């Protein structure tokens with residue numbers, strides 16, 4: 001008789017017997033990566049036009065930030081300011097992630113006031129690109145041409161956002177504040 005063994009990760013719907021968490025590399029994990037206790041919630045702000053590429057390929061590493069090559073993250077409000085500053089002031093995307101900020105994978109430093117951010121702020125530069133997971137999309141003032149699939153993730157749309165494709169997400173967040181403040 002065939003018995004399907006179930007992993008011990010809460011919320012996992014796979015039929016495997018052991019759950020691998022790519023963030024902490026536990027091979028028999030009791031959690032999904034999105035709930036990894038070794039990871040924190042951080043945000044990546046980007047112009048809206050990058051969203052399709054992020055949906056398809058994940059976040060792209062920047063080649064020349066203050067901390068060198070890597071994927072840059074900040075806290076929610078500051079990531080939003082970065083996306084405003086890099087875009088046209090309206091259309092923006094804020095990607096919410098769980099990130100393992102262990103110094104083995106990630107550098108961090110204070111950044112001086114920049115773009116619309118009028119004070120010093122902490123930034124993180126992830127150098128191991130496997131050590132994050134996207135858990136939410138915040139999209140403001142734009143049309144997403146394509147599908148958004150984030151079965152367990154969060155979506156925040158402002159009222160001027162439209163998705164022309166299929167949407168599959170876990171939870172719709174009503175306010176920008178709630179999206180940016182995990």
Ligand SMILES: [Zn+2]
Nearest residue numbers: 007009012019
């Ligand atoms: Zn599992």
Ligand SMILES: [Zn+2]
Nearest residue numbers: 021023024036
């Ligand atoms: Zn983990």
